[in-house]
Amino acid sequence: MxxxxxxxxxxxxxxxxxxxxxxxxxxxxxxxxxxxxxxxxxxxxxxxxxxxxxxxxxxxxxxxxxxxxxxxxxxxxxxxxxxxxxxxxxxxxxxxxxxxxxxxxxxxxxxxxxxxxxxxxxxxxxxxxxxxxxxxxxxxxxxxxxxxxxxxxxxxxxxxxxxxxxxxxxxxxxxQPRNDSLFVSHYSINDYISDLPKYERIILYAPTWRVGLYGNDWVGEDTKFFPFSDFNQDILEEYLKKNNILLCLRPHHLQKIEIKNSEWIKNFSSDVCNEVMDVIAKFDLLVTDYSSIYFDFLILNKPVLFLPYDLKLYENNVGLNFDYQNVTPGPKPTSQSEFIYEISKLLDDESYYKTERHKTNNFFNEIKxxxxxxxxxxxxxxxx
CATH class of the missing domain: 3.40.50.11820 (CDP-glycerol glycerophosphotransferase, N-terminal domain)
Structure with missing residues (x-):
């Protein structure tokens, strides 16, 4: 009342x-x-x-x-x-x-x-x-x-x-006012996670939340991290450790992920870092699916990897304003082995998808x- x-x-x-x-x-x-x-x-x-x-x-x-x-x-x-x-x-x-x-x-x-x-x-x-x-x-x-x-x-x-x-x-x-912080941020990953290994590069994995956001209109499962039939966390961690790559997972604040926190894979949810834009410039690579966060990341001229494992379902339930393939300038692996390969390629080859990134960035980010x-x-x- x-x-x-x-x-x-x-x-x-x-x-x-x-x-x-x-x-x-x-x-x-x-x-x-x-x-x-x-x-x-x-x-x-x-x-x-x-x-x-x-x-x-x-x-x-x-x-x-x-x-x-x-x-x-x-x-x-x-x-x-x-x-x-x-x-x-x-x-x-x-x-x-x-x-x-x-x-x-x-x-x-x-x-x-x-x-x-x-x-x-x-x-x-x-x-x-x-x-x-x-x-x-x-x-x-x-x-x-x-x-x-x-x-x-x-x-x-x-x-x-x-x-x-x-x-x-x-x-x-x-x-977008928040994008101003891409150039003036004074934060670091260490401000949010204290027990960090000595990493050389760092990846942010930030997919879209599905179930709660769209309520009854969403008929599929909630967001899957590492949606690969050959997913093996031990193998992935071995790769990350060998190459000194830290991987930060950022689920929606209402979503729980069944990926164990470890030395090279860290939780970076809103409980750890409320505003990711305060520190996003520190990441070397972004992994996402349909989240618009990648448009902000493109301003930094850094690589993006996409995992649209349920694209047809997402298009049918939520709908997109653009042709997904034309506006996502990055590889789209479908297995863990491809995932690892593409991470290495993106981090080691600056020219990989560079032209596509510039084109997408200029279209969507007229004001940076x-x-x-x-x-x-x-x-x-x-x-x-």
């Missing part, structure tokens, strides 16, 4: 409170601080030009973040905070907006940074049936009032326009750096 009252209160309160304060509200999913909203929030804090707040409903996390950043965090569980959110002039998100309400947006600045390049279907295009109707109604609350939807490339504008029901004139190639500055400037100009 309490949550129902809170929902109704959030829906109608903006009728009473019109945005007027030079306050900028950031949010992702109300329980995490990550991706583009985190990067721009931190940038805005340093600039200290306007008041910024981030929404975190998790009480323990909010207390922890207050100790790190100061009293800059709100919750939609408290009426006084909902009033502040309703009164804010700017809402910035890369997930969902802080309050699900259709009111007050005409004089509010709405900015969506999103959280990845849309290789797969997103927004209204990623759902069907009643879920699609729910997403449609939610998007309609905000769509016509957008001031900015930031994309990494003008080549993606039509996809975002269809997916989020936005006028394509509001979609601008300002890039300076996104925080561009979007921060946009907010200032629109506030003035």
């Amino acid at each position: 309490k949550y129902l009252f809170n929902y109704i209160f959030c829906f109608f309160l903006p009728l009473l409170y019109r945005p007027k304060k030079k306050l900028v509200i950031f949010t992702f999913d109300k329980n995490n601080i990550k991706f583009n909203s985190k990067a721009l929030f931190e940038y805005s804090l340093k600039k200290n030009i306007f008041d910024v707040r981030y929404i975190i409903n998790d009480d323990k996390l909010r207390k922890k973040l207050i100790l790190k950043y100061g009293d800059k965090f709100l919750t939609t569980k408290k009426i006084k905070d909902i009033i502040i959110i309703s009164n804010a002039k700017v809402w910035v998100t890369d997930g969902s907006f802080p309050l699900k309400t259709p009111f007050g947006h005409k004089i509010r600045i709405l900015i969506n940074l999103w959280h990845g390049i849309p290789l797969k279907k997103v927004g209204i295009m990623g759902y069907s049936g009643l879920q699609k109707l729910r997403i449609f109604l939610t998007l309609k609350m905000f769509a016509k009032h957008y001031n900015l939807f930031s994309t990494t490339s003008s080549n993606l504008s039509s996809i975002y326009s269809k997916s989020f029901l936005i006028n394509d004139k509001k979609i601008k190639p300002f890039g 750096y300076g996104s925080c500055q561009k979007i921060h400037k946009f907010i200032i100009e629109n506030l003035d």
Whole structure:
């Protein structure tokens, strides 16, 4: 009953409170601080030009973040905070907006940074049936009032326009704020994992989560790490040890993997490292399947290996916006022996798939750096 009252209160309160304060509200999913909203929030804090707040409903996390950043965090569980959110002039998100309400947006600045390049279907295009109707109604609350939807490339504008029901004139190639950290990160792998062997190179294995993300629409099994019929962890570890290669596995935070942690294969989940972009530049090779993380990694001009072991199932259940084979510049091994061979080839031969990587990178990453500055400037100009 309490949550129902809170929902109704959030829906109608903006009728009473019109945005007027030079306050900028950031949010992702109300329980995490990550991706583009985190990067721009931190940038805005340093600039200290306007008041910024981030929404975190998790009480323990909010207390922890207050100790790190100061009293800059709100919750939609408290009426006084909902009033502040309703009164804010700017809402910035890369997930969902802080309050699900259709009111007050005409004089509010709405900015969506999103959280990845849309290789797969997103927004209204990623759902069907009643879920699609729910997403449609939610998007309609905000769509016509957008001031900015930031994309990494003008080549993606039509996809975002269809997916989020936005006028394509509001979609601008300002890039992803989180990618600025690709060039200025001060973190290392040792900051997250203490018992490291003396490795020479390091691989990040970060596949897409399947089951929970797509709910009943997903009919297959959850993500498989090392989806090879000849998978043998001992042989793989022997190869890694011989070549001084550290392999870090990054599952979704709700997924458990049945791969034992060892000297050369380490867990690098969000429990170990909350924001992988803080350290992604330290990796020499990325292994993934359909995760848009590889588009960010291409900016570094480093190799990518793909494991699309259930491509047909994924295309049928989730859907892709592009021909997978044409936009994935890297080998796609189907056995462990091929997997090991391709890792060596990618790490030792800089020219291997280099031309394909440049082509894909230039198409999807028109803007590679300076996104925080561009979007921060946009907010200032629109506030003035």
